[in-house]
Amino acid sequence: MSTLSKATPLALDPANGSPRRRKTASLAKTRLTNRWATLAALVIAALWTIPTIGLLVSSFRPAQLVRTTGWWTIFENRGFTTQNYTDVLQAGNSQLTMAGSFLNSIAITLPATVIPLVLATLAAYAFAWMRFPGKDLIFVLVFALQIVPIQMALVPLLRLFAAGELFGFPVIGAFGQAGYAQVWIAHTIFALPLAIFLLHNFIAEIPNEIIEAARVDGASHGQIFFRIVLPLTAPAIAAFSIFQFLWVWNDLLVALIFADGPVAPITKLLAEITGTRGQDWHLLTAGAFLAIIVPLAVFFALQRYFVRGLLAGSAKG
Amino acid sequence: MTMFLLWLSTLPTLAQIPIVIGVFLAVVALLLFLIELAPRRGRKYTIIRAAACVVFPLAMVAILDSYTWAIIAAGFLGLLLFWFDLRSRHGTGYVFALFGFLSPALILLAAGLVIPTIQTTIASFMNSRGTEFVGLENFAWIFTQPSGVRTVLNTVMWVLIAPAVSTIAGLAYAVFIDKSRGEKFFKVLVFMPMAISFVGASIIWRFIYTDRPANAEQIGLLNQLIVWAGGEPIRFLQNEPLNTVALIVVLIWVQTGFAMVLLSAAIKAVPIEQLEAAELDGASAWQRFANVTLPGIRSTLVVVLTTISIASLKVFDIVRTMTAGANDTSVIANEMYTQFRNFEAGRSAAFAVILFVMVMPIVIYNARQIKMQRELR
Numbered sequence: 001m002s003t004l005s006k007a008t009p010l011a012l013d014p015a016n017g018s019p020r021r022r023k024t025a026s027l028a029k030t031r032l033t034n035r036w037a038t039l040a041a042l043v044i045a046a047l048w049t050i051p052t053i054g055l056l057v058s059s060f061r062p063a064q065l066v067r068t069t070g071w072w073t074i075f076e077n078r079g080f081t082t083q084n085y086t087d088v089l090q091a092g093n094s095q096l097t098m099a100g101s102f103l104n105s106i107a108i109t110l111p112a113t114v115i116p117l118v119l120a121t122l123a124a125y126a127f128a129w130m131r132f133p134g135k136d137l138i139f140v141l142v143f144a145l146q147i148v149p150i151q152m153a154l155v156p157l158l159r160l161f162a163a164g165e166l167f168g169f170p171v172i173g174a175f176g177q178a179g180y181a182q183v184w185i186a187h188t189i190f191a192l193p194l195a196i197f198l199l200h201n202f203i204a205e206i207p208n209e210i211i212e213a214a215r216v217d218g219a220s221h222g223q224i225f226f227r228i229v230l231p232l233t234a235p236a237i238a239a240f241s242i243f244q245f246l247w248v249w250n251d252l253l254v255a256l257i258f259a260d261g262p263v264a265p266i267t268k269l270l271a272e273i274t275g276t277r278g279q280d281w282h283l284l285t286a287g288a289f290l291a292i293i294v295p296l297a298v299f300f301a302l303q304r305y306f307v308r309g310l311l312a313g314s315a316k317g
Numbered sequence: 318m319t320m321f322l323l324w325l326s327t328l329p330t331l332a333q334i335p336i337v338i339g340v341f342l343a344v345v346a347l348l349l350f351l352i353e354l355a356p357r358r359g360r361k362y363t364i365i366r367a368a369a370c371v372v373f374p375l376a377m378v379a380i381l382d383s384y385t386w387a388i389i390a391a392g393f394l395g396l397l398l399f400w401f402d403l404r405s406r407h408g409t410g411y412v413f414a415l416f417g418f419l420s421p422a423l424i425l426l427a428a429g430l431v432i433p434t435i436q437t438t439i440a441s442f443m444n445s446r447g448t449e450f451v452g453l454e455n456f457a458w459i460f461t462q463p464s465g466v467r468t469v470l471n472t473v474m475w476v477l478i479a480p481a482v483s484t485i486a487g488l489a490y491a492v493f494i495d496k497s498r499g500e501k502f503f504k505v506l507v508f509m510p511m512a513i514s515f516v517g518a519s520i521i522w523r524f525i526y527t528d529r530p531a532n533a534e535q536i537g538l539l540n541q542l543i544v545w546a547g548g549e550p551i552r553f554l555q556n557e558p559l560n561t562v563a564l565i566v567v568l569i570w571v572q573t574g575f576a577m578v579l580l581s582a583a584i585k586a587v588p589i590e591q592l593e594a595a596e597l598d599g600a601s602a603w604q605r606f607a608n609v610t611l612p613g614i615r616s617t618l619v620v621v622l623t624t625i626s627i628a629s630l631k632v633f634d635i636v637r638t639m640t641a642g643a644n645d646t647s648v649i650a651n652e653m654y655t656q657f658r659n660f661e662a663g664r665s666a667a668f669a670v671i672l673f674v675m676v677m678p679i680v681i682y683n684a685r686q687i688k689m690q691r692e693l694r
Binding site (some may be wrong): 037038040041043044048049050051052054055058066067068069070071072096100103104106109111114115118119120122123125126127130131138142143145146147148149151152154155156157160166167175179180181184185186188189190192193196220221222223224225226246249250251252253256257267270271274275278279280281284285287288291292295296298299303 | 322323325326330331333334337338341342344345349350352353355356376410411414415417418421422423425426428429430431432433434435436437438440486489490492493494497503505506507509510512513515516517520521522523524525527531534535536537538541570571573574631633634636637638639641650653657662665666668669670672676677680681684
């Protein structure tokens with residue numbers, strides 16, 4: 001909590017560094033901070049918190065009470081149960097339960113975070129510290145790929161995985177049936193443009209003297225990458241991996257296209273249950289809480305990195 | 318690789334994670350090891366390098382279960398790479414290292430983003446099965462159908478409302494709590510929804526909106542408030558155009574925290590001297606805000622507005638989860654998916670292209686603003 005206001009966004013740092021500017025003068029107290037401003041702030045804070053509290057409270061109320069009374073009457077209509085969670089873990093469709101989809105989310109998210117991060121770091125290093133003809137052009141092209149909404153790529157990519165063909169030419173063996181593979185690869189591809197771009201910015205900021213000194217000492221690119229670049233950019237990599245983790249965990253669109261049937265993540269199953277059992281609020285509230293507990297835990301545990309990563313990648317998708 | 322992936326998919330869910338990550342890291346380690354060996358002199362290393370140049374692409378293509386011609390092409394490219402590497406200006410091994418670092422990402426991007434984008438663009442001019450060229454028919458269909466026009470208009474409505482409201486709310490909140498006691502705590506409250514998935518947020522708000530008949534006890538908070546105020550319960554997700562507004566509220570709820578954190582940092586960066594000078598000149602609190610703070614945070618404001626605009630244009634999860642586009646609430650991204658599910662590949666692609674065209678200028682402007690901001694720093 002203590003780091004939130006200090007967190008400087010990864011990509012867009014609105015200069016809050018210098019101590020001179022940090023000086024809190026007496027002036028501050030006489031600015032807009034008056035009674036009405038405080039009241040308005042409290043109203044906004046309440047508006048932004050109450051919906052989540054309502055969800056949390058309802059998920060622990062007995063189904064009968066959830067159906068007939070509002071959660072704000074909790075003190076008149078007392079009742080506490082964890083039955084909703086037991087029930088929702090067993091709920092689902094013919095192929096998958098909610099518990100299974102929770103595991104699927106983990107199985108999709110971890111590889112889909114590690115793989116793009118490693119590949120992007122490798123590429124970002126080459127763009128930052130190696131010389132080759134057409135470097136700037138290729139880098140701008142990679143950067144420009146961020147403007148392509150993933151909707152443009154979804155369907156052709158699905159065909160590539162299912163049939164192994166590009167423009168009708170067979171290229172690779174089809175692996176559309178192979179479990180999580182296509183979700184991993186799809187998430188990897190969609191993460192790359194932004195990851196390469198952001199990590200490049202950080203890797204390029206390493207002072208030239210450090211890299212040159214290592215080269216003079218006879219270090220190869222492999223050694224420079226491992227001994228210098230990786231340790232120095234670890235915070236940026238951590239920030240982006242948290243962003244990528246949350247993005248994949250919270251994603252619905254990619255999951256709908258690439259993770260069908262028994263490998264669907266929790267977001268997909270939850271959206272499905274919302275459609276089929278839209279009035280079973282005791283199940284929906286418990287299910288939704290189950291789906292948001294992991295991101296919230298990450299949020300409270302790693303807030304500093306979280307804010308950086310989220311701000312840096314906010315335009316993704 | 319198909320064999321490996323198929324075998325992998327038969328394992329228990331949690332066992333797959335360490336295996337796939339382990340195998341992936343092992344391949345990357347091998348690649349880095351070869352990069353490490355590449356610049357060394359001597360016949361032994363030349364042979365290793367030549368072998369790696371040819372064997373690595375061959376193996377990669379072979380484990381992808383490619384076809385003979387692709388394997389031959391990969392081997393040929395490998396030889397070419399070896400030859401270029403020998404003649405490299407930066408010494409042997411340089412081109413080899415370059416390829417090792419770059420090619421995995423670039424190949425994935427080319428195959429997974431560049432080519433699909435071209436294919437989707439082509440598909441938008443083809444019929445539903447992609448067999449026949451139909452010109453602009455898909456686009457004409459979208460803009461002549463009442464529901465298609467409605468979809469585009471809804472998306473425009475999202476872009477007009479969501480960024481403005483969340484930016485204003487975020488800015489107001491950031492100003493109100495600035496330098497107050499418990500500022501960090503207040504920030505966490507509003508920023509927290511950013512961690513929640515759109516699906517989760519949609520369920521949270523569906524619960525707020527849910528309605529019961531007028532004579533029954535309400536379980537949705539909003540309708541309860543209306544009933545307490547003496548009104549009739551409203552069916553928020555069924556009555557249009559109110560339902561689209563109800564959906565937009567969810568995005569605003571999520572994005573305000575983003576706006577608030579960014580703008581708060583920008584407000585703190587406004588030089589205190591300028592504010593003091595303005596106060597000495599007798600400017601009121603509001604005048605100081607309008608004439609000193611606002612110009613000082615202008616570029617951040619633009620970044621926030623454009624970023625949320627992009628998110629609003631692409632919004633999908635909220636609409637999908639809350640209404641699935643029923644009752645005239647559909648947006649372009651949702652319709653793209655719906656048409657895909659209905660096996661209307663051409664129309665689906667046309668929606669994707671429209672989205673692309675709408676997003677493009679905003680993303681370019683956004684990127685330029687972020688770049689400018691960084692240069693100023």
